[in-house]
Amino acid sequence: MTALSITPIRRPSWLTLPLTIGAVIILFWLVVTVLAPVLSPYDPLEMAGRRLQAPSWAHWLGTDALGRDVLSRTLYGAFHSLPIAVIVVALSVAIGATLGAISGFIGGIIGAAIMRLVDVTLSFPPMLLAMAVAASLGPGLENAAVAMVIVWWPVYARLMRAQVLEVREREHVEAAVASGASDSRVLTKHILPLCWTPVLISATMDLGQVILLAASLSFIGLGATPPTPEWGSMISDGAAQFYSWWVALGPGLAILTIVLGFNFIGDGLHDYFDPKSK
Amino acid sequence: MTRQPLFAVQDLRVAFARDGEYFEAVRGIGFHVDHGEVLGIVGESGSGKSVGVLAALGLQAKTARVRGSARFQGRELIGMPRHELRQLRGSRIAMIFQDPLSSLNPVMTVGAQIAETILLHNPAVSKKQAMDRAIALLELVAIPQPDRRVAQFPHEFSGGMRQRVMIAMAVANDPDLLIADEPTTALDVTVQAQIMDVLADLQKRLNLGLILITHDLGVLAGHADRVAVVYSGEVVEEAGVDDLFKRPSHPYTRGLIASIPNMLVEKERLFSIDGAPPPLGKLPGGCAFHPRCPQAQAICSETAPVLETFGDHGVACHFGRSA
Numbered sequence: 001m002t003a004l005s006i007t008p009i010r011r012p013s014w015l016t017l018p019l020t021i022g023a024v025i026i027l028f029w030l031v032v033t034v035l036a037p038v039l040s041p042y043d044p045l046e047m048a049g050r051r052l053q054a055p056s057w058a059h060w061l062g063t064d065a066l067g068r069d070v071l072s073r074t075l076y077g078a079f080h081s082l083p084i085a086v087i088v089v090a091l092s093v094a095i096g097a098t099l100g101a102i103s104g105f106i107g108g109i110i111g112a113a114i115m116r117l118v119d120v121t122l123s124f125p126p127m128l129l130a131m132a133v134a135a136s137l138g139p140g141l142e143n144a145a146v147a148m149v150i151v152w153w154p155v156y157a158r159l160m161r162a163q164v165l166e167v168r169e170r171e172h173v174e175a176a177v178a179s180g181a182s183d184s185r186v187l188t189k190h191i192l193p194l195c196w197t198p199v200l201i202s203a204t205m206d207l208g209q210v211i212l213l214a215a216s217l218s219f220i221g222l223g224a225t226p227p228t229p230e231w232g233s234m235i236s237d238g239a240a241q242f243y244s245w246w247v248a249l250g251p252g253l254a255i256l257t258i259v260l261g262f263n264f265i266g267d268g269l270h271d272y273f274d275p276k277s278k
Numbered sequence: 279m280t281r282q283p284l285f286a287v288q289d290l291r292v293a294f295a296r297d298g299e300y301f302e303a304v305r306g307i308g309f310h311v312d313h314g315e316v317l318g319i320v321g322e323s324g325s326g327k328s329v330g331v332l333a334a335l336g337l338q339a340k341t342a343r344v345r346g347s348a349r350f351q352g353r354e355l356i357g358m359p360r361h362e363l364r365q366l367r368g369s370r371i372a373m374i375f376q377d378p379l380s381s382l383n384p385v386m387t388v389g390a391q392i393a394e395t396i397l398l399h400n401p402a403v404s405k406k407q408a409m410d411r412a413i414a415l416l417e418l419v420a421i422p423q424p425d426r427r428v429a430q431f432p433h434e435f436s437g438g439m440r441q442r443v444m445i446a447m448a449v450a451n452d453p454d455l456l457i458a459d460e461p462t463t464a465l466d467v468t469v470q471a472q473i474m475d476v477l478a479d480l481q482k483r484l485n486l487g488l489i490l491i492t493h494d495l496g497v498l499a500g501h502a503d504r505v506a507v508v509y510s511g512e513v514v515e516e517a518g519v520d521d522l523f524k525r526p527s528h529p530y531t532r533g534l535i536a537s538i539p540n541m542l543v544e545k546e547r548l549f550s551i552d553g554a555p556p557p558l559g560k561l562p563g564g565c566a567f568h569p570r571c572p573q574a575q576a577i578c579s580e581t582a583p584v585l586e587t588f589g590d591h592g593v594a595c596h597f598g599r600s601a
Contacts (some may be wrong), residue, residue, distance in 0.1 A: 171380040178337060178375075179395045179447065180368030182361075189394070193385045 016196045019268025025261030029254075033078040040072035044229040048072070052244045062246035064237055073229035074250035080230045081258070084141060085210040088148045089203050095149070096156025097199055104164030105187050115161065118154040130213060135221040137141055141214075141230070143274065144223040152206065156199055163195035170194075197273045205266035208259035215255055231255050282352050284487040285371075286310035287453050290346035290356075292333045292511075294558070300343055301559035304330040305511040307346075308585075313454065314485045316478075318502030318519070320495055320534065321436070324555055325426055326511035328459050335371060335457070336363045350455065369399040372448035374477075378440035378458035382432035388443045389413070389428035395450045405454055415446035419476050438469035442476060444585045455487045461499060474501055498524060507531045510555060510566040515598075517591040523596050527593040565596070573597060 032039060041060075047067040048059065050115040055062045061070035099118075103111035121129070133147035162241045167173065168191055210229075217223035218232030219239075226233065231251035238248025282442060290302035302324040311317040321327040334348035334355060345351060348355040350371060355363065367373075375381040383391055390410055390596050392415055393408035403411075407430065416424035419442040448456055458477065462470035481488045490502055498505050498519060507515040507530065515528040515533050526532045533551040553570040556562060562569050567577035577596050585594040 112577045171375050171377055174337065175375055175381040175444070175447075176374070176383070177368055178335070178373040180364045180366070180398050181394070182364060185398075189386070190383050195385075 005214040014272045016268050016271050018264040022187065022261045022264025022266075025257050026265060029078050029082060029258050029261065032075050033082045036079050037077045040069075040075045042069035044068060044076040045227050048221055050236070052241060052247070054244075055129035055246050061250040062244070064234070064247045065241055065244075070234075070247060070250045071194045073234060074231070074254050076229040076232045077234065077251055077254060079201060079260075080141065080224060080228055081211050081214060081254075083153075083209050084145050084214055088145050088152065088210050088214075089207050091204075093156050093199060093203050096153035096158075099153070099158040100157035100160030101164050101192060104161040105168060105183075109152070111161075114157065119159045121151070121154040122158070124151075126213065127216060130217060131220070131222060134217055139222055139225050141224050141228070144214055144217045147217070148210055151213075152210065152242065155202070155206070159199055159202060160195060163173060164191055164231075167191045172199045189217040201266050201269045201273065204269055205263055207263035211258055211262075215251075282349075283310040284312050284351060286347075287330070287334050288347040288349075290330055290334060290348060292329055292338060293343045293345075294339070295341050295343070296559070297533070299559075303511055303558055304333065307508065307511060307513055308488075309506045309513060309516065310555075311455070311487045311489055313487050314482075315504070316481060316488045316490060316502045318490045318492065318493055318498035318505040319444075319508060320498055320505060321508035322493055322555060325508045327508045330508070330511070331459070331489060331491060335367060335373070336360070337373075339365075354498055365399070368395055368453075369451040370453055371446065371455045371457065372451070372453040374441070374444050374448050374456065374458040376460045377464045378437055380442055381444055381463065383417075384432055387429050387431055388435065392416075392428075392443070392447045392450055395447050399451050407561070410511045412446075415450055416443070418480070419443070419446045421446075429531075436474060437465050438452070441465060441469075441473050445473075445476060445480065449484060449486075452484065453486065455489070457489045457491070459491045460493070461490070463492070463494070470497070476594070477501075495538055507534070512566065512594065513585060513592070514567065514595070515591075515593045516585070516587075517577055517593075525591070527591065527598045528567075528595045529573050530567050556557075565594075569577050 045068070049063050049067055051063060051065055051067045053059055053063040059069050059071065061074060062209040064070055064073070081158050099114050099237070103114040130147045130151045130247055132251035133150050134144050138144060148196060173190050215230070215232030215235065218230045219236045221236070224230030224233050231254055234251040235248045238244070241247050287310065288308045289306045290308065291302055291306055292305060293302045307326065307330045309317060309319065319331065329338070333342065333344045336358070338344055338357065344356055346356060350366065358406045360480060382388065387487055389409055389412045392412035393405065396403060396408040396411055397405070412418065413424045413428050421427055421439060421442050435443065462473050463475065465473060479487070479488035480486065491497060502519045505517060505519050506513045507528065511529050515522070515526070515531045522531065523535065526535055530551070536549040537551065539548055551570055556566060562579065564579040564581055565571070565583055568574040571578065575596070583594045583596045583598070585592045586598065
C-alpha cells in the first residue's frame with residue numbers, strides 16, 4: 001500500500017454557486033449590521049454637509065434633503081432591517097409551525113379551526129393586512145413587526161401541516177407507535193425532524209420578503225419613524241426628491257441585494273436538501 | 279381444564295366507515311398462537327389479514343370500528359386503555375413491518391432507534407447501557423461490525439440489513455409475541471431466505487410466539503407450525519403446516535397451493551384462481567368465495583359455511599370434508 005492517494009482541492013458539492021453568492025452578500029450585510037458605527041463615515045442622524053449633494057468622494061452616495069450622508073444612513077439601515085426581519089420570521093415560524101404541526105397531527109375540530117384561521121388570514125393581500133394592523137397599532141418598527149408576524153405565520157402553519165400530514169403516514173411512524181412510543185414522542189422524534197426542511201428553505205427566502213414588506217410599511221409611513229435611518233423611509237424621502245436620484249439609490253440597492261442574497265441562499269438550501277434537483 | 283394460549287383472537291371484526299355506513303373488512307377472524315409456535319397467516323392483498331392483526335393491537339385507522347376479542351396472556355386487548363396497550367407494544371408484543379426501507383426513521387441513527395425502544399420500556403436503563411445493548415442486538419441479527427454500524431443512519435444500510443435492524447429492534451425488549459407483517463415481501467429472494475433464517479433462529483432461541491403474515495405460501499411451508507388461510511376477512515382453513523399442504527380442504531387453499539410455481543413440472547401457464555376478491559361492501563351472499571370457486575353448488579350462494587374443526591384441521595366449506 002503506497003500512499004498515492006491524491007485529494008484534489010475542489011469545491012464541496014453542497015457549496016453551489018447560488019449558495020456561495022447568497023452567503024457572500026448576506027455575510028456582507030451581517031458585518032455591516034454589527035459594524036455600522038465603525039464603517040460609517042458620518043453620523044447618520046446629523047447634517048454632514050450641504051443638502052442634496054450628488055455622490056462625490058466626500059459623500060459616496062450623496063446627501064439627502066437634510067444634508068445627511070446617504071451611505072452612512074444606508075449602512076445604519078441594515079441594523080434596522082436585518083434584526084427585525086430575523087425576529088419577525090423566527091416568531092412567525094415558531095407560531096406557525098407549532099399551530100400547523102398541532103393541526104396536522106391532531107386534526108379534528110382543533111385542526112380544522114386552526115386551518116380556517118389560516119385561510120382567513122391568507123385571504124387578505126399581505127400588504128393590505130399588514131397596513132391595516134400596523135395602522136391600528138400606530139407607527140413604529142415594533143408595531144410593524146407585530147403586524148408582519150400576524151401576516152406571516154399562516155404561511156408556515158400551512159407548510160408545516162402539509163409536511164406533518166405527509167410524514168405521519170410513513171411506515172416508520174407506525175413502527176414507532178407499534179413499539180410503544182407515546183403521541184408526543186412520535187410527534188417530536190419521528191415526525192417533526194422530517195418536516196423542517198421546507199420550512200427552513202421557505203423561512204430563508206422569506207427573510208428577504210419580510211425586509212421588503214418592512215420597507216414598504218416604512219415607505220408609506222407605517223413603519224420606522226423619522227429620523228430612524230430605515231431603508232423604506234429613506235426611499236420614501238428619495239421619492240420626494242425625484243431629481244436627486246442618489247437619495248433612494250443607496251437604500252434601494254441595499255434592499256435589492258439583501259433580498260437577492262436570501263433568495264440565493266434559499267435556492268442553495270433547496271438544492272442541498274433535495275438531491276433530485278442536483 | 280382449558281389452557282390459556284399466549285395470544286388468542288376470537289371473532290374479531292373490523293369495519294370501516296364509508297358514507298356513514300360501516301363495511302366489515304375483517305369479519306370474525308379467529309386464531310391463536312403459543313410460546314415457541316409459529317403461526318402463518320396467509321391470504322391475498324386486501325383479504326384483511328394485516329388489518330385484523332394490527333387491529334388486535336389497537337393499531338387500526340382512526341375511522342375503523344373494532345369488535346370482538348383479542349387476549350394476550352389472558353388480558354383483553356380490545357378496549358384496553360391506550361397507555362396500557364402502549365406498554366405492551368414494543369415490550370411484550372413486537373412488530374416487524376413489510377418495508378424496511380420506510381419503517382426506520384431516516385433522521386435517527388439505527389442505534390438511537392433501537393436504544394429508544396429499550397429506553398421507552400425500561401426507564402431505569404441508562405443511555406449508555408441501551409446503546410451497548412443495541413450493539414449486542416445488531417450482533418444477534420448477524421450484522422457485521424455492529425459497533426461501527428450502530429452509529430450509522432438507515433440510508434447507509436441495504437434493504438436486508440435494514441430488515442435485520444428492524445428485527446433487532448423488535449426483540450430488543452425480549453418480547454413474548456412477535457408479529458411479522460410481510461417481513462420479506464420487499465426484499466430480494468436471496469435476501470428473503472437470509473432474513474427468514476435470522477427470524478426463525480431468534481424465534482427458537484427466544485421461544486417467541488411468532489405470527490407470520492404473508493401472501494407467500496412458500497415462506498410458510500419452511501417456517502410455520504400452523505397456518506391460517508384468510509379470505510375476505512375470514513379464516514377459511516386452519517391446520518398444521520404439513521397437514522395443510524398434504525390435505526388442503528378448502529378450494530381456496532387448493533387454489534393457492536396450485537398457484538405456487540413448480541420448477542420441476544413443465545407447464546405452459548401458471549395456475550391462477552379466476553376472478554378477484556370481492557370489494558368491501560359488495561360481498562356475495564352465502565360463502566364469500568363461491569363466485570370464484572370451481573366446486574360451487576347451489577347451497578354455496580345461499581348459506582355461509584362456518585369453520586368446522588376435524589381434529590386439528592379446521593375448514594369453512596360446505597364440502598370441506600368430502601373434497
